[in-house]
Amino acid sequence: MTTPDRYISRLRLTSFRNYTSAALDLDHRHVVLVGENGAGKTNLIEAVSLLSPGRGLRRAPFESLALSGSDGMWAVAATVETPFGPADMGTGATTDTAAARRVRINGANARSVEEMSDYLRVLWLIPAMDGIFSGPAADRRRFLDRLVTTLIPGHSAAVGDFEKAMRQRNRLLEENGDPAWLSAIETQMAETASAIHFARADSLAHLQGVMAANVADTGFPEALLELSPLFEDSVPGTASALEAELVGRWKTARALDKAAGRTTFGPHRVDLAVTHKDKAMPAGLCSTGEQKALLIGLVLVHARLVAQMTGITPLLLLDEIAAHLDPRRRAALFDALDKLRTQCWMTGTDPVLFADLGARAQRFAVDAGQLARMPG
Structure with a gap:
C-alpha cells in the first residue's frame, strides 16, 4: 500500500460517548475496528468525523456527545500527517455552552470550524444511509x-x-x-x-x-x-x-x-x-x-x-461496510481504496470480513469503550 499524503497518526478521546479516554497511535495503513454491536466502534469513527465542518456522521447535538455522568465536557484530538509536516487538531465542548464546540489547530483557537479543512477532508458511509x-x-x-x-x-x-x-x-x-x-x-x-x-x-x-x-x-x-x-x-x-x-x-x-x-x-x-x-x-x-x-x-x-x-484526498469512514458485500465486491472495495491512496477507517463485527486486506490494515479490538491492538 502506497503511503497516503495525509493520514491520522494519533487520536485521543476524552469523555466522548462511551469512552472515558482512548488513545490510538497509528501508521499510514487503513484502520479496522472490530467488536460486538454497542462496543463503541461507531462512536470512535464519529469522533474522527468531527474533525470536519458540521455535526459529524450522526448529526448529533454537541451537548449529547459527552460521556454519560460526566460534566458535559468532551474532546477529540488528532495529529494529521501532511506533506507540510504534522498538524495537531482538536475539537470539543466549549466551557460556556455544551451546545457549541471549539476548534484548536496547532495550539491556537481556529477562526472557524472550516479551518480544519485546510488539513483534512472527511467522507463517510454509515448503515443509516x-x-x-x-x-x-x-x-x-x-x-x-x-x-x-x-x-x-x-x-x-x-x-x-x-x-x-x-x-x-x-x-x-x-x-x-x-x-x-x-x-x-x-x-x-x-x-x-x-x-x-x-x-x-x-x-x-x-x-x-x-x-x-x-x-x-x-x-x-x-x-x-x-x-x-x-x-x-x-x-x-x-x-x-x-x-x-x-x-x-x-x-x-x-x-x-x-x-x-x-x-x-x-x-x-x-x-x-x-x-x-x-x-x-x-x-x-x-x-x-x-x-x-x-x-x-x-x-x-x-x-x-x-x-x-483540492489536492487533499479525503479520509473515508466506512461503518459496517463489508457485512453486506459479497467477496467480489469486498475485493473491489479494498482495491479501490488502495488506488485512492487514503487512510480508510472501517468497522465490523467479524474480523474475517477484512482478512483480504492482509498487511494493508492495522486492526483494533473494541470492547465496551476499550481498545486493544490485534495481531497482523
Missing part, C-alpha cells in the same frame, strides 16, 4: 450537502444559515410580522439560497464528469445524477439574477406560505435523482445490493474529485 435512494428527499439532500461540504467547507454553514433564516420567515408569516422585516429576511435567504444552489449544481456537474472517466476503476456501477429544479420554469444562470428571482417569488408567495405553515419552495425542497446507468433504472427501484454498490461507487468517485479539486 443504505436506504437513501428510496427514502425521503431530505436524506438525499443531506447526503448531497455532505459531498459538497467536502469540496466547499463553507457550504454546511450556508445551509444552516438558510434554514435559520427560513424559520424566522415562517414565524413572521404566522404572526403577521412587519413586511419590511419579512423583506429583509427574504433577501438574506436569497443570498444563501443562491450560494447553496450553485454549489450543489457545480459540484454535481464535476462529480458526473469524474464518474464517467473513473468509475470503471472502482469496480462499482456508474450513477447518473440530476438535481431537481428550484422552480418548474427556468432558473436564472447567475447568482444575482437568482437572488432577485427568489426575493420576488417569496414575496408573492407569502399568503400561500402562511396558509401552508412553511416556505413552499427553495433549496430545502429540491431532490437528488440518481439512476443506475447500465440498467437505466432509478436507484430507488434497484435491489438493496445494487443500491449499496451505487452508493459506494458515488463516494469513491467523489473522493477522487475532492483530491483533484
Whole structure:
C-alpha cells in the first residue's frame, strides 16, 4: 500500500460517548475496528468525523456527545500527517455552552470550524444511509450537502444559515410580522439560497464528469445524477439574477406560505435523482445490493474529485461496510481504496470480513469503550 499524503497518526478521546479516554497511535495503513454491536466502534469513527465542518456522521447535538455522568465536557484530538509536516487538531465542548464546540489547530483557537479543512477532508458511509435512494428527499439532500461540504467547507454553514433564516420567515408569516422585516429576511435567504444552489449544481456537474472517466476503476456501477429544479420554469444562470428571482417569488408567495405553515419552495425542497446507468433504472427501484454498490461507487468517485479539486484526498469512514458485500465486491472495495491512496477507517463485527486486506490494515479490538491492538 502506497503511503497516503495525509493520514491520522494519533487520536485521543476524552469523555466522548462511551469512552472515558482512548488513545490510538497509528501508521499510514487503513484502520479496522472490530467488536460486538454497542462496543463503541461507531462512536470512535464519529469522533474522527468531527474533525470536519458540521455535526459529524450522526448529526448529533454537541451537548449529547459527552460521556454519560460526566460534566458535559468532551474532546477529540488528532495529529494529521501532511506533506507540510504534522498538524495537531482538536475539537470539543466549549466551557460556556455544551451546545457549541471549539476548534484548536496547532495550539491556537481556529477562526472557524472550516479551518480544519485546510488539513483534512472527511467522507463517510454509515448503515443509516443504505436506504437513501428510496427514502425521503431530505436524506438525499443531506447526503448531497455532505459531498459538497467536502469540496466547499463553507457550504454546511450556508445551509444552516438558510434554514435559520427560513424559520424566522415562517414565524413572521404566522404572526403577521412587519413586511419590511419579512423583506429583509427574504433577501438574506436569497443570498444563501443562491450560494447553496450553485454549489450543489457545480459540484454535481464535476462529480458526473469524474464518474464517467473513473468509475470503471472502482469496480462499482456508474450513477447518473440530476438535481431537481428550484422552480418548474427556468432558473436564472447567475447568482444575482437568482437572488432577485427568489426575493420576488417569496414575496408573492407569502399568503400561500402562511396558509401552508412553511416556505413552499427553495433549496430545502429540491431532490437528488440518481439512476443506475447500465440498467437505466432509478436507484430507488434497484435491489438493496445494487443500491449499496451505487452508493459506494458515488463516494469513491467523489473522493477522487475532492483530491483533484483540492489536492487533499479525503479520509473515508466506512461503518459496517463489508457485512453486506459479497467477496467480489469486498475485493473491489479494498482495491479501490488502495488506488485512492487514503487512510480508510472501517468497522465490523467479524474480523474475517477484512482478512483480504492482509498487511494493508492495522486492526483494533473494541470492547465496551476499550481498545486493544490485534495481531497482523
